[in-house]
Amino acid sequence: MPGTGTPATQVHDNNGGILASGFFWTVPADERNLRVSRNGRRAVLEMRDVPVVDSFQFFGPNQLPATVSFRIEWRATGPFEQRGSGATVPPEDPAAFLGDIAPARSTAHCSGEEWGFSFSSGQASTDRGYAQIGRSRNGVFV
Amino acid sequence: MTLPFSGGQLQGLDVEPTTIRDFNGFSAVAFHVGTATGSDGTRYDLETDLRTFRGTYIDRTGHRRFGTFGFI
Numbered sequence: 001m002p003g004t005g006t007p008a009t010q011v012h013d014n015n016g017g018i019l020a021s022g023f024f025w026t027v028p029a030d031e032r033n034l035r036v037s038r039n040g041r042r043a044v045l046e047m048r049d050v051p052v053v054d055s056f057q058f059f060g061p062n063q064l065p066a067t068v069s070f071r072i073e074w075r076a077t078g079p080f081e082q083r084g085s086g087a088t089v090p091p092e093d094p095a096a097f098l099g100d101i102a103p104a105r106s107t108a109h110c111s112g113e114e115w116g117f118s119f120s121s122g123q124a125s126t127d128r129g130y131a132q133i134g135r136s137r138n139g140v141f142v
Numbered sequence: 143m144t145l146p147f148s149g150g151q152l153q154g155l156d157v158e159p160t161t162i163r164d165f166n167g168f169s170a171v172a173f174h175v176g177t178a179t180g181s182d183g184t185r186y187d188l189e190t191d192l193r194t195f196r197g198t199y200i201d202r203t204g205h206r207r208f209g210t211f212g213f214i
Contacts, residue, residue, distance in 0.1 A: 010148065011186070016214040022202060026161050026195070029210045034194055036168055043170050045194040047212055058148070068214060072192055074170045083155045094157045099169075101155050106172035108190060117181055121188050124176025129189070130143055130152040131172040132159065139164030140200060 010057045012119070014068050014112050017053045027052075041076035041102065043133060054114050066114035074133045076102040083134075086142045099136030106131035146175055147187040160195050161213060167197010 016025040027050055036043045047070060053063040080102045085095040105127070111120040143152040152173055153159075159169040174190040193213035201207050 014214065016212070023211070024161065026211050026213050029194070029212045031196075031210050033212070034196055034210050036196070040168065043168070043194065045170070045192075045212060050212065050214065052214055070192065072172060072174075072194070074172060081155070084158070085156070094153075097158045097160075099159065101159070103155065104170070104172075106170075106174065108172065108174045108176075108192060110178065110188070110190065119178045119180045119186065121176055121178040124174035124188055124190060126172050126174055128146055128175040129173035131170070132155060133170040134159075135167065135197075136159055136169050137166035138158060138160065141164065141166035141198075 012112075012117075013055045013057055013060060014052045014066055015055060016050075017063070040080075040135065041133065043074045044071065046071045052112075054112075064114050066112055068110060068112040070108055070110040072106060072108040074104045074106045074131055076104045076133050078103040080134055084136065091139070096142070097136050097138040098142055099134050101132050101134035101136065104131040104133040145173060145189050147189050150189070159193065161193075162195060162199050162211070164200035165195065165197055166199070167195060169193065169195050169197075 016027045054066040080100040084097040086098040178188040196210040
């Protein structure tokens with residue numbers, strides 16, 4: 001997660017790696033890790049000591065085992081709107097999904113550990129980034 | 143929109159939010175910007191691409207499953 005400057009000067013890149021299941025950067029979570037409000041406009045994901053790798057740079061060739069912990073909160077800031085193009089575009093198209101998505105604001109606290117290094121964030125936010133929340137479907141569900 | 147440190151281009155609302163094919167459910171996406179303090183005493187710029195997914199999906203063997211995931 002932490003880095004400095006452009007990718008060329010990035011010094012750490014903690015990511016979920018590629019699992020035997022084929023998932024990339026996508027790690028199984030316990031149902032209790034994620035709380036979603038009844039109306040779907042607020043969510044909190046909290047995970048502790050998740051095994052990841054530090055590849056030091058985006059798609060870097062070297063990997064060091066690491067763990068990260070984080071608490072992320074999302075709050076919708078606008079209405080849900082229908083998004084995506086579904087089956088009207090090829091399956092590999094980024095718009096090959098259908099969803100009801102709302103813009104959101106998110107905050108996060110992150111920390112991580114690996115051999116010889118650890119970090120802890122302040123409150124990071126999407127005020128200079130981006131967040132969204134909603135429901136979506138793709139593939140056979142479109 | 144562009145992330146301030148990496149220069150990464152951010153996705154919009156019309157880009158597939160999940161990384162799971164044959165998925166139907168909840169998803170949330172966040173690209174955070176902030177700072178972190180390292181054990182070496184250095185203050186680092188921090189950018190994230192953190193997501194979560196919960197729903198029904200079809201696994202590699204063709205079985206329908208339900209799960210919760212984090213994307214790191």
